[in-house]
Amino acid sequence: MVDQDPTALRKVYFDAWQKTLQNLPLTPMEAIISDIIKRHPEYQPIFSDPENFNDLQNEKFALDHNPFFHLGLHVTIAEQVGANRPLGIRPLYQRLLKKYGDQNQAEHKMMECLARILVDSFQQSNSVNEKRYLEAIRRLL
Known part of the structure; x- marks a missing residue:
């Protein structure tokens, strides 16, 4: 799930939850x-209350308390496990x-590893090191 527009990405979350509350069919x-x-x-x-979200937008969420960042990491883990990419993540x-x-x-636990790897790669202007990411997850076992 890649979208550079935060408003459009957030709408996906709101729409999914609203459909859930209304028992409407969901995309995968x-x-x-x-x-x-x-x-x-x-x-x-x-x-549950997208109309009042504009009030929330003025609040600056700390990164570790930002629901969109947090849920986005969960979605990333789900996509990685579903695709088994990086290779070997599903059995881990x-x-x-x-x-x-x-x-x-x-x-x-996996999200902590992912967040650290993402921050490191951003700070070093490098691509994500999948090997280090998988090693960090293995250390959790």
Whole structure:
């Protein structure tokens, strides 16, 4: 799910949750987003009331408390696992699920690794080092 326009990207999240609340059919990506929002009740009020989101936009979310960044990392993990890219991430994910016994906890651990790798690559103006990313995930096991 790649979109450079934050407003358009945020709309995807709002639309997915609104469709969920109305029991409307979801696209595969909307189903992923809906599942993630279901696992995050703290974010549900935000996505349940898109009309009031303009008030929220004026708030500066800390990166670790930004619902869009957080959910975006979950979506990234879901896409990576679904495609098994980087190669080998799917079996690592399955092992983490067994270790933690909780999908959210396993994904949050992976997201910490992903966020660190993304920050490092951004600061060093490099592409994401998939090998280091997978090594970081392996250390969680």
